[in-house]
Structure formats: C-alpha cells, structure tokens
Amino acid sequence: MITGEIKSKVDAVWDAFWTGGISNPLEVMEQITYLLFIRRLDDEQTLALNRANLLKKPITDNPFPVGQDYDGRDWEDLRWSRFKNMDAAQAFEVVDKRVFPFIKDMRGEDSTYAHFMKDARLTIPNAGMLQRVVDRLDKIPMDNLDTKGDIYEYLLAKIASAGQNGQFRTPRHIIQLMVEMMRPEPGDRIVDPASGTCGFLVATTEYMRANYADAISSGAGREQYHHDMFHGFDFDNTMLRIGSMNMLLHGVEQPDIRYRDSLAQASNDDAGAYSMILANPPFAGSLDYENTAKDLQQIVKTKKTELLFMALFLRLLKPGGRAAVIVPDGVLFGSSKAHKELRRILVEDHKLDAVVKLPSGVFKPYAGVSTAILFFTRTDSGGTDHVWFYDVQADGFSLDDKRTPLLDEGKLGVSGVLNDHEHAKNNLPDVLKRWFLRDSSELEQQRTEQSFCVPKDDIAAQGYDLSLNRYKEIVHEEVEHRTPEVILDELDRLEKEITDGMAQLREMLAGGAA
Known part of the structure; x- marks a missing residue:
C-alpha cells in the first residue's frame, strides 16, 4: 500500500511540472511515463549485467549496447544511473539528444512498451526543470512490484483530480x-x-x-x-x-x-x-x-x-x-x-x-x-x-x-x-x-x-x-395523520403557552424596573 511519505514524493514530482509551466495533466503523465520507462531500462541493464557476471557469460539481453557509439560516445551515458549524476546542462543534452532518439529507434517486436515509445518527445523545456524532475523521481522507491503499481495508480488518479x-x-x-x-x-x-x-x-x-x-x-x-x-x-x-x-x-x-x-x-x-x-x-x-x-x-x-x-x-x-x-x-x-x-x-x-x-x-x-x-x-x-x-x-x-x-x-x-x-x-x-x-x-x-x-x-x-x-415493486406505508380538529386544538394550546409565557416575562421586567 502506498504510504503518505511516498505520496508526498509523488506530489513533489507533479508539482515540479506544474511550477515549471507544464499544466496539462495528460502531458505531465506522458512525460513521467517516458522517464519511468527510461529508469526501467536502467534497471533491466543492471539485472542483465548481474546475470552475466553470475553466470560468467557475455551479456546478451541488455537494453543498451555495450561500448561506444559511432561518434565515440559511451552508451552508458544513456542510463538513468549515469545521467542523473551529471550537471543539469549535460544531463539535458544527453536525455534530449540521445536518450529520447534511442527510445524512438527501439523496435516494438520485442516489447509493446518500446513500440509505443517510438513517438516519445521530451517537452520539458529546460535543464533545470529536468534536473528537478529526475531528482524527485529518483527518490521514489520502485523496487517492489506492488509499490510500483500503486505509485502509477496514484499518478493516474491525479489526472482525474486535476479536473481534466x-x-x-x-x-x-x-x-x-x-x-x-x-x-x-x-x-x-x-x-x-x-x-x-x-x-x-x-x-x-x-x-x-x-x-x-x-x-x-x-x-x-x-x-x-x-x-x-x-x-x-x-x-x-x-x-x-x-x-x-x-x-x-x-x-x-x-x-x-x-x-x-x-x-x-x-x-x-x-x-x-x-x-x-x-x-x-x-x-x-x-x-x-x-x-x-x-x-x-x-x-x-x-x-x-x-x-x-x-x-x-x-x-x-x-x-x-x-x-x-x-x-x-x-x-x-x-x-x-x-x-x-x-x-x-x-x-x-x-x-x-x-x-x-x-x-x-x-x-x-x-x-x-x-x-x-x-x-x-x-x-x-x-x-x-x-x-x-x-x-x-x-x-x-x-x-x-x-x-x-x-x-x-x-x-x-x-x-x-x-x-x-x-x-x-x-x-x-x-x-x-x-x-x-x-x-x-x-x-x-x-x-x-x-x-x-x-x-x-x-x-x-x-x-x-x-x-x-x-420490475421493482414499491410498497407505500400507510401513514395515519391527526384530524384537523386535533391539530387546531394543539395550536390553541401552544398559542396559550406562548401568551402566558410573554405575560410572565412582562411581569418580571416590570418588577425589575420597580
């Protein structure tokens, strides 16, 4: 079950978008989805490396290539665990120019998620905002399966609460x-x-x-x-x-x-x-x-x-x-x-x-x-x-x-x-x-x-x-009402009580004045 502490961390991520000028809740959700997918790829890479080390075999099922690209840049820089520690400007350059194009080029034959990420586009406008969002997302624990699901459901609920x-x-x-x-x-x-x-x-x-x-x-x-x-x-x-x-x-x-x-x-x-x-x-x-x-x-x-x-x-x-x-x-x-x-x-x-x-x-x-x-x-x-x-x-x-x-x-x-x-x-x-x-x-x-x-x-x-x-049958209960004469007698009684009470109040006021 998602705790109040985790909810506050999720709220902090959401607030980082809104204060940064992205107020459409669906756009916020979409950008968070991209970033969670990128973080998920890093987790898969870590698992693949650990499996390869344990079995003493070459890594085969890793999401990211090993080594360097054609421009001599390290593929490791595309990993969440790597770019989250870069300075804001460098991280923004890597995520915008390298990570998102990498997601687009991932083919959907092996993953439905990669297939729908092919149109991914970073709409976070500047390096400072990206750094704030990444820092806050990184503080949310995503190790437990139930917690992952609860966090995402909480985010989806915020789409509704946002009023759109x-x-x-x-x-x-x-x-x-x-x-x-x-x-x-x-x-x-x-x-x-x-x-x-x-x-x-x-x-x-x-x-x-x-x-x-x-x-x-x-x-x-x-x-x-x-x-x-x-x-x-x-x-x-x-x-x-x-x-x-x-x-x-x-x-x-x-x-x-x-x-x-x-x-x-x-x-x-x-x-x-x-x-x-x-x-x-x-x-x-x-x-x-x-x-x-x-x-x-x-x-x-x-x-x-x-x-x-x-x-x-x-x-x-x-x-x-x-x-x-x-x-x-x-x-x-x-x-x-x-x-x-x-x-x-x-x-x-x-x-x-x-x-x-x-x-x-x-x-x-x-x-x-x-x-x-x-x-x-x-x-x-x-x-x-x-x-x-x-x-x-x-x-x-x-x-x-x-x-x-x-x-x-x-x-x-x-x-x-x-x-x-x-x-x-x-x-x-x-x-x-x-x-x-x-x-x-x-x-x-x-x-x-x-x-x-x-x-x-x-x-x-x-x-x-x-x-x-x-098909539903409604049973009407019979209600007995008092006769008009009884109601009028009751009103007479109440009126007499009010008149007598007012008379007593006048006597008390007159006595006090004397």
Whole structure:
C-alpha cells in the first residue's frame, strides 16, 4: 500500500511540472511515463549485467549496447544511473539528444512498451526543470512490484483530480467489484476494447496475483499470463503509452496493448477470440456507417456507439465467454428498434445474467450520467432463465461532485475477502455476496427488496425492457395523520403557552424596573 511519505514524493514530482509551466495533466503523465520507462531500462541493464557476471557469460539481453557509439560516445551515458549524476546542462543534452532518439529507434517486436515509445518527445523545456524532475523521481522507491503499481495508480488518479480528462478513469472500486464478480482464472483471454489507462486489466493482474500466484509463476501458466492473457485496444497513442506502462509496472511482461479503432471495419480479425470482456467504453455520439464494421451492423443496425460496442462484445467473445460492461441507462430502456433488438438478442440468443444499477453520481464530477453494469454470457443458443437485478444506492462515497469517502464504507479486497461494512454506506460488498447467490436464495427475494430475480418471460412481456424500475415493486406505508380538529386544538394550546409565557416575562421586567 502506498504510504503518505511516498505520496508526498509523488506530489513533489507533479508539482515540479506544474511550477515549471507544464499544466496539462495528460502531458505531465506522458512525460513521467517516458522517464519511468527510461529508469526501467536502467534497471533491466543492471539485472542483465548481474546475470552475466553470475553466470560468467557475455551479456546478451541488455537494453543498451555495450561500448561506444559511432561518434565515440559511451552508451552508458544513456542510463538513468549515469545521467542523473551529471550537471543539469549535460544531463539535458544527453536525455534530449540521445536518450529520447534511442527510445524512438527501439523496435516494438520485442516489447509493446518500446513500440509505443517510438513517438516519445521530451517537452520539458529546460535543464533545470529536468534536473528537478529526475531528482524527485529518483527518490521514489520502485523496487517492489506492488509499490510500483500503486505509485502509477496514484499518478493516474491525479489526472482525474486535476479536473481534466477524468473520463479516462472508471472509479477503481467499481472496477474491482466487476473483476471480483467475474473471477478470472488462469487460461482466460481478457480484452478491453477501449482500454485507456488499462484500469480493468491492471485490476485483473492484482486479482490473479492474489488468488493464483503459484499457477502464474512458472511454466505454461506463466507464459500465458505474461503473453496471452491481457489484451487492450485504444486509438489514443497517449493512452496506449500510459496503459502499457501501467501494465509493465504491475508486472506483466508482454501484454497485447494495441492501437485500434474497435468499431472500425479493419478490426475484424479476432472474432470469438476472447473468454472475458471487462470494459467501460466511451458511449457517446454516433458513427458514420462507412467507418463501422459491417458485421456489427448485421448484429444491430444503428449508428449509436453504445449499441455498436455491445454488438462488438458479442463478436469478440467465444461461445461460453463472459462479459461485464458498463452501459448508459438508455441501453436498458431505449425505445428504438435497434435498442429493442439488441436487448432481445441478449435475452433470447444468449444468456443475460444480471443488471446492476449504479447511482447516477458514480462518475461525478465529470459526468452525472446514469449507468448500469451488464453481465452476460455468449451462448448462441439462449439460456436466460432469469435475470438478477441489484439497485446500488451507495458505493462508499458521497454522490456529489466532491465524492468524499463515507465513514465505514467497507472495502473490497482483491483476494475476494470482504471487510466489515455499514450496508447503508456501501452496497458493493453486498452486491458481491448476493451475486453468487443469484441462482439460489436470491430467487426467493421479493421485488420490493434491493435485489431480486425476474423470469425471462416477464422481461419478454415488457418488450425486453431492462430498467430496474420496470420490475421493482414499491410498497407505500400507510401513514395515519391527526384530524384537523386535533391539530387546531394543539395550536390553541401552544398559542396559550406562548401568551402566558410573554405575560410572565412582562411581569418580571416590570418588577425589575420597580
């Protein structure tokens, strides 16, 4: 867990950028990502040298060449451990003119990180600012894997707190809930078609390390975990760089993080390739038919991105594959032909498992849109017997723009173990608990409760409307009011008490004056 001392050191790095004139939080994050990558290369070089010395063999897997370049300059100068001790002007010259061009020339065949660093550009304007940033970054401990990941997550959280581009971050506790509900396992191929900073994939790595450490630490399990388990697509190169570094600092050697417009025609080469989808795509706007994959239009004929992404999820999943995705409420009850057809497909042609309604303040202060989490399984042969609904009313944080933590909000642990919580403050632990009872005791829940199941026939009869309020029953308590005569008598009594009190006060004042 990141300590207050480390947070203050990270804050100092962030402040060095802001006081130096770089105030765009994404640019700050991008520059920090480059520098962390450079520091990571130095750590890899040190490991390679130690391995070579131990085995008494020539160094073969080092990131930096050995010796001197064509101009007779020492390659060692490109290492973090070397240039951090140079004077400011010399270090700036080396980093700007040599280190960054070196990163650009690194080929992506061996590393997804190197591939996305090929457009790296130093935007730190002067030697003094670079020296301050490097000195402050160097003071942050990056030896422990968990600490590395926590530090980077804290940096990403600062993008949101800076008040810009907060839409790139789904709240971490919501991501964690979805991962715990899905329970990924070794062998799963997990994809996020709008990966951004790779928050869903990172949360999955934490879950895997907490629950399957032995299975992913050696042999075929380790190979699959590091090279084939995690897949993320985005068409923003900045997000790809940040997301790739996020995965690297969480210990995944070679995730498949790629540039891709997931809804485009050219991206139709991995249908049925994945066993799990975890996503919160950018549901906004419309697309031109010409820019959209034709097979998605065959599933649901629409220009609405939220519906096209749902069609994409069904295409990417293999039969038996499962998805947990955040959707705007319009997907649940939209009245267009495309909306109704998509919901019919989910219920009749596949297995719709659950609809978890989220409070409208979950994404504040950046958006007040109402959302829900849909859980479904691709079957191609139906299988929906009933759908489980849960009405989340509290997620452990205030639902205003400040989103301050509430007392006793409880906490979801990546091991699947829940701490004690106050139900009224945070429903998320209860969601997780009841999710695994949806085929047993939850079937007996009345529709007046916070969670309940609805048979498929009832949903079909309502035109496949999936809004929770369509099925939830509200019980109105009978309240007995006093009769008007009784209320008037009470007012007379109160008025007499006030009159008598005022009379006593006058007598006391008159006595005092005398």
